[in-house]
Amino acid sequence: AGAEFGVPADLLASIAYAETRWEMVDGHQEFEGMAAASGVMALRDARLADGARLAGVSQEAAKSDVQANVRAAAAWLSREADNLGIDRSDLGAWAPVAAAYSGIELQAAQSAYVHGAVYRALNEGVTVRDADGSVRGTIAPRTVAADFEPEESAASLQKSTDYGPAIWRPSPNNSARPSGTTPSMVIAHTCEGSYAGCWGWLANSQSGVSAHYVVNETGSEITQLVRENRKAWHIGASYNSSLNGGTQSDKNGQSSNNFTIGIEHAGYASQSSFNTGMIQASAELSCELSEDYNLPRDQYHFVGHGQLQPYNRTDPGANWPWTDYLNRINTACGSSAPSGEIIIDSNNNLNDTNKGYISVSSNWSSSSHSTDYQTGYWWAQTAAVSDGASFWFYMPTAGTKTIDAWWVAGTNRAPSAPFIMYNASGSTVGSKNVNMQANGGKWNTLGTYSFTAGWNRVMLSRWTTGGYVVIADGVRVR
Known part of the structure; x- marks a missing residue:
C-alpha cells in the first residue's frame, strides 16, 4: 500500500501501531461526536469515506478487510501529503500528515500523538507478538526528527493534586456533584482510540464529554481531566441497580455521573487482550480511589461502562481481565502474598x-x-x-x-x-x-x-x- 500510494511503509506501520497496536479492531462509539474506528488503521469519519473512495474500495471493505483498510489509509495520507506540499522523501516531513490523520484538534494532544506515539515507534522500533509468541510485525529503529510543534516537556507538565502519578490536563466539560455526594463507584471505559486522541477529545470544549482519568496503552502515563470532587460527563445512562446486583438501589433513576469516577483506557472494547502494564497502572489508581472513598474492591463497585449502559455501549469489552484487575487492585492495596512468598x-x-x-x-x-x-x-x-x-x-x-x-x-x-x-x-x-x-x-x-x-x-x-x-x-x- 505504501509503494502504491507513495507513502513510507514504516510511517503506515507506526500510525497503525499508535492507533491499534496492529490489531484489526471492530470499533464502537464511545463518545458522542466521535465515530467508531475500524480496522488496523482505525479509519473513521471522513478518513474512512474519502480513503475508501480514493483507494477504489467500498467503505464496508475499508472497515472489514485488512488490505482495503491499509490501502484506504495510504490513499488518504497520500492526498494529504499533496495538499500540504511536503517532501515525500523526508520521513520527518510527514509529521503534519500524521497529525491530520489523527483527527485531534488540540495542539498539545497533536504533538503528543506525533512525537510520543507515531515518531517514538519509528525511533525506538517496535516488535509486536501474538499470544503464541509469533511476530505480528516489526519496525526497525532509526533516528528521525518529526517536523512538528514540540511536545510538552516533562518539566512543564502540571501534576495532579488528586493522584500523584497523573498529569493534570483540565477539561472544561464537568459540573458540580449533587450536594453531599462523594464517589461511591468506579466505571472502567475504553477510549475506542489512541491515548492522545482520547484525552485530546475529552479536553476539547466542543466534545461535551469527559472522564476523570485516561490511562495510556502501556500504563506509563495517566492523564487527569476532571477533579474527583467534580462530576465528569463519562456515562449517558441513568443508574439502574438491577444491572449491578442491586447495589446502591437508592441511586436508581439519577445520572450515573453524579456518584462515579470514570477511568478511560486507551484501546478498544473489541481487542483481544490488554497490556498488563495498563491494567497494573489502572489497578493502582483504583486502589487509591478505593482507599480514599472507602469503596469495596468488588465487581459491584468497579464496573464496566457497558454493564451500566448495555443498550449502546460494550466497553471495556469481553476480554477485559476483570478477575486479574480486581486481584491487582487488592494487591496494590496491601493484600499480602502467601506467608514467606x-x-x-x-x-x-x-x-x-x-x-x-x-x-x-x-x-x-x-x-x-x-x-x-x-x-x-x-x-x-x-x-x-x-x-x-x-x-x-x-x-x-x-x-x-x-x-x-x-x-x-x-x-x-x-x-x-x-x-x-x-x-x-x-x-x-x-x-x-x-x-x-x-x-x-x-x-x-x-x-x-x-x-x-x-x-x-x-x-x-x-x-x-x-x-x-x-x-x-x-x-x-x-
Whole structure:
C-alpha cells in the first residue's frame, strides 16, 4: 500500500501501531461526536469515506478487510501529503500528515500523538507478538526528527493534586456533584482510540464529554481531566441497580455521573487482550480511589461502562481481565502474598527492593506482551557469555524454598534456557533448563532448593544453544 500510494511503509506501520497496536479492531462509539474506528488503521469519519473512495474500495471493505483498510489509509495520507506540499522523501516531513490523520484538534494532544506515539515507534522500533509468541510485525529503529510543534516537556507538565502519578490536563466539560455526594463507584471505559486522541477529545470544549482519568496503552502515563470532587460527563445512562446486583438501589433513576469516577483506557472494547502494564497502572489508581472513598474492591463497585449502559455501549469489552484487575487492585492495596512468598518482577518499580529485585546488563532489551507477568519483560540473544539476568531475593534466615519462573513463550525462544540458583555466598545450589517455546504466561516450577541467610539469586543464563532468545519476566520464591 505504501509503494502504491507513495507513502513510507514504516510511517503506515507506526500510525497503525499508535492507533491499534496492529490489531484489526471492530470499533464502537464511545463518545458522542466521535465515530467508531475500524480496522488496523482505525479509519473513521471522513478518513474512512474519502480513503475508501480514493483507494477504489467500498467503505464496508475499508472497515472489514485488512488490505482495503491499509490501502484506504495510504490513499488518504497520500492526498494529504499533496495538499500540504511536503517532501515525500523526508520521513520527518510527514509529521503534519500524521497529525491530520489523527483527527485531534488540540495542539498539545497533536504533538503528543506525533512525537510520543507515531515518531517514538519509528525511533525506538517496535516488535509486536501474538499470544503464541509469533511476530505480528516489526519496525526497525532509526533516528528521525518529526517536523512538528514540540511536545510538552516533562518539566512543564502540571501534576495532579488528586493522584500523584497523573498529569493534570483540565477539561472544561464537568459540573458540580449533587450536594453531599462523594464517589461511591468506579466505571472502567475504553477510549475506542489512541491515548492522545482520547484525552485530546475529552479536553476539547466542543466534545461535551469527559472522564476523570485516561490511562495510556502501556500504563506509563495517566492523564487527569476532571477533579474527583467534580462530576465528569463519562456515562449517558441513568443508574439502574438491577444491572449491578442491586447495589446502591437508592441511586436508581439519577445520572450515573453524579456518584462515579470514570477511568478511560486507551484501546478498544473489541481487542483481544490488554497490556498488563495498563491494567497494573489502572489497578493502582483504583486502589487509591478505593482507599480514599472507602469503596469495596468488588465487581459491584468497579464496573464496566457497558454493564451500566448495555443498550449502546460494550466497553471495556469481553476480554477485559476483570478477575486479574480486581486481584491487582487488592494487591496494590496491601493484600499480602502467601506467608514467606516473594515475587521478583522484571520491573523494579513493582518490586519491594528490600526483599527482591532484578538486575540485567545493557545487553538486555525490554519488551511487552499480553501474556507477560506484570509490565513487560527483558530478553537477550543466546550466546556463550556470562551475562545473565539475576533475580535477587533476601532471606533473613537459611531455609528451603521452591522457585517458580514466568516467561512469554514463542517459537524463537530457547528450547533449553538455563536457570541457575545461587545461595548468598555465591555457591550454586541447583539448576534447571526449561523450554521457553512452551508453557508461557504462567508460573512454572523449577524445583526446591536450600538457600542461606542473605541475598540469594536465581540467574537466567544466556549460555545455551545459539540462534534463540531467553526471556526474563518473573521469579517467585515460596
